[in-house]
Amino acid sequence: MNFTISKRARTISMALIVIGVVAALIGILGDHSEHHQRTWASLFVNGFFFFGIALGTLYFFALQYVTESSWSVMVKRVYEGIMSFLPIGAIVVVVVLLAGAFGVNHIWHWMAHETRVLDEASPNAYDPVIAHKAGWLVPIFFWMRTIVYLSVFILFARWFRRQSLAMDQQTGDTLLANHFRNYRRGVAFIVLFAFCSTAMAWDWIMSIDTHWFSTLFGWYVFSGMWVSAMITALILVLYLRRKGYLPQVNNSHVHDMGKWVFAISFLWSYLWFSQFMLIWYADIPEEVIYYQIRINEHPWLLWGMFFVNFAIPMVLLMSRDAKRNPRFLITVATIIFFGHWCDVVQLVMPGALGEHFDGIGTLELGMLAAFLGVFIITVLNALTKAPLTPVHHPYLDESVHHHT
Amino acid sequence: MANKVVYAVYEDPELLKDAARKLVTAGVKVRDVFSPFPVHGLDPIIGIKRTRLGIVSFMFGITGTSLALLGMWYFMIHDWPMDIGGKPSFHFYQNLPAFIPITFEFTVLCAAHGMAITYLIRNKTLPGMPPRNPDPRTTDDKFILEVRSEDNGDIDGVVGLLRGTSVYEINERQY
Numbered sequence: 199m200n201f202t203i204s205k206r207a208r209t210i211s212m213a214l215i216v217i218g219v220v221a222a223l224i225g226i227l228g229d230h231s232e233h234h235q236r237t238w239a240s241l242f243v244n245g246f247f248f249f250g251i252a253l254g255t256l257y258f259f260a261l262q263y264v265t266e267s268s269w270s271v272m273v274k275r276v277y278e279g280i281m282s283f284l285p286i287g288a289i290v291v292v293v294v295l296l297a298g299a300f301g302v303n304h305i306w307h308w309m310a311h312e313t314r315v316l317d318e319a320s321p322n323a324y325d326p327v328i329a330h331k332a333g334w335l336v337p338i339f340f341w342m343r344t345i346v347y348l349s350v351f352i353l354f355a356r357w358f359r360r361q362s363l364a365m366d367q368q369t370g371d372t373l374l375a376n377h378f379r380n381y382r383r384g385v386a387f388i389v390l391f392a393f394c395s396t397a398m399a400w401d402w403i404m405s406i407d408t409h410w411f412s413t414l415f416g417w418y419v420f421s422g423m424w425v426s427a428m429i430t431a432l433i434l435v436l437y438l439r440r441k442g443y444l445p446q447v448n449n450s451h452v453h454d455m456g457k458w459v460f461a462i463s464f465l466w467s468y469l470w471f472s473q474f475m476l477i478w479y480a481d482i483p484e485e486v487i488y489y490q491i492r493i494n495e496h497p498w499l500l501w502g503m504f505f506v507n508f509a510i511p512m513v514l515l516m517s518r519d520a521k522r523n524p525r526f527l528i529t530v531a532t533i534i535f536f537g538h539w540c541d542v543v544q545l546v547m548p549g550a551l552g553e554h555f556d557g558i559g560t561l562e563l564g565m566l567a568a569f570l571g572v573f574i575i576t577v578l579n580a581l582t583k584a585p586l587t588p589v590h591h592p593y594l595d596e597s598v599h600h601h602t
Numbered sequence: 603m604a605n606k607v608v609y610a611v612y613e614d615p616e617l618l619k620d621a622a623r624k625l626v627t628a629g630v631k632v633r634d635v636f637s638p639f640p641v642h643g644l645d646p647i648i649g650i651k652r653t654r655l656g657i658v659s660f661m662f663g664i665t666g667t668s669l670a671l672l673g674m675w676y677f678m679i680h681d682w683p684m685d686i687g688g689k690p691s692f693h694f695y696q697n698l699p700a701f702i703p704i705t706f707e708f709t710v711l712c713a714a715h716g717m718a719i720t721y722l723i724r725n726k727t728l729p730g731m732p733p734r735n736p737d738p739r740t741t742d743d744k745f746i747l748e749v750r751s752e753d754n755g756d757i758d759g760v761v762g763l764l765r766g767t768s769v770y771e772i773n774e775r776q777y
Contacts, residue, residue: 475699479687518656601643 201443201581211571211578218568225561231554238303239550240562242294244569246402247426247542249287250419251573254427255280256355257391257420258458263358263384268593269454269600272447275586276434278362280427281355282580283573288348291402295344299337305550308335308408327409335405343401347394354387366589377592395420406549410488412477418469419545425462425507426538429531432459434577436524443586449522450602456521459531463511466538470504491548496557499544506537539566606751607633609736609773610764611744615641618745621767622647630760631753636740655724659717666712670705737773744770 222240229236259277262270270277298306308315308328315325316332328335358380365376396416404415412418432455438444439452477485492500514530515521543562547555588594612618615637622632622644632648635641645652675694678684678701683692691697722728740746749764751757764772 471699471702475702478699481688516660 200584201438201578201586203575203578203582204441207574207578211574214567214571214574218564218566218571221560221564222568223564225559225564228559229561231551233303235303235305236551236554236561238294238297239305239546239555240565241290242305242550243539243542243546243562244565245287245290245294246546247539248283248569248573249291250423250542251426251430252281252284252287252355253351253395254420254423254425255431256284256351256358257388257395257424258427258431259358260354260384260387260391263380264388266381266593268596269451271588271591271593271597272444272451272600273431273435273455274362274588274591275581275584276431276438276444278359278584279577279581280430280434281359283576284355285352286572286576288352292344292348295402299341305546306405306408308405309337309340331408335401335408340401343397347398350387350390350394354383354390357383362588363584365591366585369590373590374592395423403545406546407488409484412473412485412488414469414473418466418473421462421466421469422538422541425459425466426535428455428458428462429535429538431455433528433531433535436528438581438586440524446587446598448600450600451597452524452527453518453521453602454600456515456527459534460511460515460521463507463515463534467504467508467512470508488549491552492544495553495555496544496548499540499557503537503540503544507534507541510534510537604776606757607736607775607777608749608751608757608761608764609775610747610749610767611737611739611770611773612747612768613744613770614768615644615745617768618747619644619647621764621769622747624767625747625749625760625763628763630749630763632747633750633753634748636735636737636746636748638741638743638745641745655717655721658720659713662716662720663709663713665716666709667705669712670708671701674701674704 225240226234226237255277259274259281261267262274262277294303294305297303298309301309308331315323316329318324318329361376361380361383365373368376399416399419403419404411432452435444435447435455436452439447474489477489510530511534514526520526520530540558543558547562591597610621612621618635618637619641622635625632626647626649635644635648637644644650678697679692679694683690686700689697689700726734735741736748737744737746747764749757749760754760761772761774
């Protein structure tokens with residue numbers, strides 16, 4: 199059965215885009231930070247958040263191939279739909295990075311005045327910490343890496359999608375051979391992804407706070423993307439099921455997707471807390487500065503988002519009945535979705551703006567609404583392109599009878 | 603009349619599930635099933651109530667959390683205040699992040715051990731308990747469905763029904 203976008207969904211996404219753009223414009227007019235830094239940073243926050251959702255989904259999709267999971271076959275088209283946002287998110291991220299490289303914004307302050315910062319002869323500009331990291335944080339190498347990450351992600355996403363559509367027409371030995379090809383490509387992707395996602399988090403986000411570093415930062419950002427992806431997929435599957443599409447998705451599938459949201463919320467909380475606790479305990483000035491600005495200036499944002507992303511899934515999604523109740527799930531998932539957006543805000547904003555960031559405002563929320571609108575319309579549009587239930591897959595029958 | 607117990611042996615969990623479904627539809631009460639691994643989807647067919655092991659594990663976990671926090675408050679704050687790593691505030695909540703790893707570990711420890719012991723007691727499989735398994739082959743590759751005459755009046759009719767399923771062998775015993 200093919201999916202068609204309902205008029206209501208189209209109107210809502212268009213309304214989100216219009217309201218979002220208007221609110222963002224109002225926010226931009228009120229943005230008096232130097233170089234409109236706040237506008238650029240908000241753009242990066244939202245671009246990266248939705249890019250992360252698509253990337254987390256791509257990773258999870260490959261993981262299903264690697265583990266040869268059968269339950270997720272019924273919902274694999276939903277994952278493919280979310281993956282379709284990857285190029286758009288990548289473009290936004292690259293635009294902000296390019297603007298940073300050309301000095302239009304100063305979010306990554308190691309990029310600008312690069313020569314002076316590294317020049318020991320000019321004592322006012324010389325920065326020994328950045329000079330020490332110059333082997334890695336040097337523009338040419340940075341851009342080579344960024345190109346590698348994005349090509350790996352986008353090429354694999356396209357290949358997986360093409361392969362998945364082709365498998366709909368195949369049976370017998372061809373189908374089986376392609377199934378094992380997916381498995382091998384999935385393994386290759388996971389290995390590449392392990393490097394790319396970690397280094398990407400250092401390059402794009404950790405280098406905003408150039409002087410600061412944390413060794414598990416990459417995993418923390420990755421777990422945030424992963425859980426956001428799980429939330430988005432869950433909401434989308436519940437929406438489609440309610441609309442009467444995906445008739446073969448039963449409560450066990452929904453239960454499993456709920457389990458993933460629950461489990462990855464814990465992974466995220468575990469990594470967040472590990473990073474926080476080690477820095478808090480050691481109390482070394484160059485490390486605690488990262489948390490000082492966040493705790494002193496934005497305590498509600500930091501503790502609030504940690505409470506929402508940790509305590510709410512823990513308490514509300516613990517029981518089996520909660521994970522089988524669509525209404526309840528969708529409510530909780532929407533709250534955590536917003537919580538993880540706040541996580542990305544607190545990752546980027548305090549570092550990019552310093553004391554000029556005075557909390558989430560019209561600008562950030564407007565851009566969130568606009569991006570959400572574009573995201574919904576892109577994903578739903580991708581869902582219309584292929585049958586929502588895969589036609590042929592070695593594990594299709596097993597997935598139909600999935601029961602936990 | 604002596605009571606009779608019938609053990610129907612199957613070679614595949616799906617065949618067993620089909621047979622159980624057929625029996626239950628005919629109004630037969632299946633007493634138990636013995637299998638080498640958990641058979642998904644069997645419980646609702648033979649009318650086994652949902653496990654409460656999850657609630658038990660939550661109780662054990664919350665006990666661990668409370669004990670760990672209470673213990674560390676007593677050891678580190680109340681009874682013998684400690685200054686470790688330059689954190690001499692002696693306030694429980696200000697030192698809380700340092701207590702979280704132990705709390706987490708103790709929660710897991712209590713939940714895991716409590717659950718394992720509860721499971722063994724509930725299944726009557728604590729070390730030294732007499733085995734209740736009717737046939738050692740169910741620990742290898744066979745699946746056994748148990749029907750008792752005290753639950754079903756017409757046990758011969760049940761055996762007839764069982765013969766109509768893809769059964770591997772049927773054993774009857776008196777007890």
